[in-house]
Amino acid sequence: MKYIIVLCDGMADEPLEKLGGETPLEAAVTVNMDRLARDAEIGMVRTVPEGMAPGSDTANLSVIGYDPKKYYTGRSPLEALSVGVDMTPSDVSFRCNLVTLSEEGDIYEERRILDHSSGEITTQEAAILLNALKEGLKKDGYAFYVGTSYRHLLVWKNGKVRELTAPHDILTKRIGDYLPSDPVLREMMEKSYAILKDHPVNQARKEKGLNPANSAWFWGAGTRPVLTSFEKKNRVKGAMISAVDLLKGIAVGADMYNITVEGANGGLHTNYAGKANAAVKALTEEGYDFVYIHIEAPDEMGHQGNIEDKIEAIERIDAQIIGPVADKLREAGEAFRMLVLPDHPTPIRLRTHTGSPVPYLLYDSTQKAEGKESYCEKTAEQTGIFQEKGHELLKHLLEKGK
Incomplete structure (x- = not known):
C-alpha cells in the first residue's frame, strides 16, 4: 500500500x-x-x-x-533546518520576510504593509537584497541566511524569543503598533528600509510595475526543534x-x-x-x-x-x-x-x-x-x-x- x-x-x-x-x-x-x-x-x-x-x-x-x-518550538527554526543552519540550543531564529511597505512620508512607523511577499519576488533577486542587508546590518551575534523567494532567516546567537507579528496578519495596517519591542530588532528593520528602498533591484522592479522588497520584517521566533x-x-x-x-x-x-x-x-x-x-x-x-x-x-x-x-x-x-x-x-x-x-x-x-x-x-x-x-x-x-x-x-x- x-x-x-x-x-x-x-x-x-x-x-x-x-x-x-x-x-x-x-x-x-x-x-x-x-x-x-x-x-x-x-x-x-x-x-x-x-x-x-x-x-x-x-x-x-x-x-x-x-x-x-x-x-x-517556533516557525523559523523549522525553516532553519531546511537551509542547513546548525542552531545550538541557545540560539533563536526569526523569519525574515522581504515585504513591501508604503513609501509616503519620512517616518518608518507610519508606513503600512502593502504586500507580505513583495509580489512573490524571485529567489535570485531576494538573494541580492539579503546580501545588502548582511553588509548593511552587520552585527556580532546576528546572522542572515537566504531562503526562498521572500522567505529568509535571521539567527540571533544566545538570543531570546520575542513575541512578534506575522506580516500577513496586518496587511494595509500602520506598522508602528506592531514593531518589535526589542531595540536591536526594531533598529534593524528600520535600517533595512533605508538600505533597500532605492536598491537597484527594487528600482528595476518598480520600472516593471512590480512591488519593491523595501523592508525586512522579523517574526516567527523560536528555538531548535527536536x-x-x-x-x-x-x-x-x-x-x-x-x-x-x-x-x-x-x-x-x-x-x-x-x-x-x-x-x-x-x-x-x-x-x-x-x-x-x-x-x-x-x-x-x-x-x-x-x-x-x-x-x-x-x-x-x-x-x-x-x-x-x-x-x-x-x-x-x-x-x-x-x-x-x-x-x-x-x-x-x-x-x-x-x-x-x-x-x-x-x-x-x-x-x-x-x-x-x-x-x-x-x-x-x-x-x-x-x-x-x-x-x-x-x-x-x-x-x-x-x-x-x-x-x-x-x-x-x-x-x-x-
Whole structure:
C-alpha cells in the first residue's frame, strides 16, 4: 500500500457573495477530487489545536502526525533546518520576510504593509537584497541566511524569543503598533528600509510595475526543534515535495527525504505536473511508501485576496496533481490511499489564516466508501465526521491501509 497526502495550503475558505454564496473550493472545477469523493471518507479535522496560533507551521506539523503542543518550538527554526543552519540550543531564529511597505512620508512607523511577499519576488533577486542587508546590518551575534523567494532567516546567537507579528496578519495596517519591542530588532528593520528602498533591484522592479522588497520584517521566533524520525514513528519510508522552506525543514527534522522539483516556486505558476511526476516516481521506482505533496499557491492567493487566482490554484492542483497521481498509480498496479486537505483556512475576506477546522478527503483505491458527490467545506460538514486531534489523522490514514 502506498500513501499520499496532498496538502493544499490555505485552500479552505468562507462562502463569498461574489461566488453566489460558494467558497472558492465549491466554485472551482474539481473533477478529480469529486471523482474520488464519491468513494471516499469525507469529514472535518481540527489541524490547529485550541489556543495555538493558526500558522502553516502548527497545522502542517499536525497533518504530518506531530502534536504541535509537544513538538512546536517556533516557525523559523523549522525553516532553519531546511537551509542547513546548525542552531545550538541557545540560539533563536526569526523569519525574515522581504515585504513591501508604503513609501509616503519620512517616518518608518507610519508606513503600512502593502504586500507580505513583495509580489512573490524571485529567489535570485531576494538573494541580492539579503546580501545588502548582511553588509548593511552587520552585527556580532546576528546572522542572515537566504531562503526562498521572500522567505529568509535571521539567527540571533544566545538570543531570546520575542513575541512578534506575522506580516500577513496586518496587511494595509500602520506598522508602528506592531514593531518589535526589542531595540536591536526594531533598529534593524528600520535600517533595512533605508538600505533597500532605492536598491537597484527594487528600482528595476518598480520600472516593471512590480512591488519593491523595501523592508525586512522579523517574526516567527523560536528555538531548535527536536522531531522524532517519521520512519521509526510510523514504519513507512517518507518523502516531502514542497517549494517552501518550512515544509522542507519539517522533513529534515523528521528524517524524511526532500525531493527537489525544478520550477517549483511556491506561487500560482509552480510546477504542478513536476510535483505529481516526482511523487509517482518516488512511490513506484524509488522505494518510498509515503509522499507528502505540499502546494502553497491557494494560501498565497488567499493572502492576496484574489478570488480568481485562488480558484485557478485549486483547479490546477486537481487537474495536474490529484488526477495524474491517482491515475498513474492505478496504471502501475499500486494500491494506494490518498488524503487531500488544507492545513488551515486562508479566507479571501480576511487575507490571513484562521484556526477553524478544515475539510478532508480520504480515498482508498481498494475499498468503497459512502462518500459525497463533491469535496468541499459544505459536504464535509454534512457528514458529521469530525477529527478533533489533527495529529491523529495520519495514523488513521496509515492504519486503515494495513
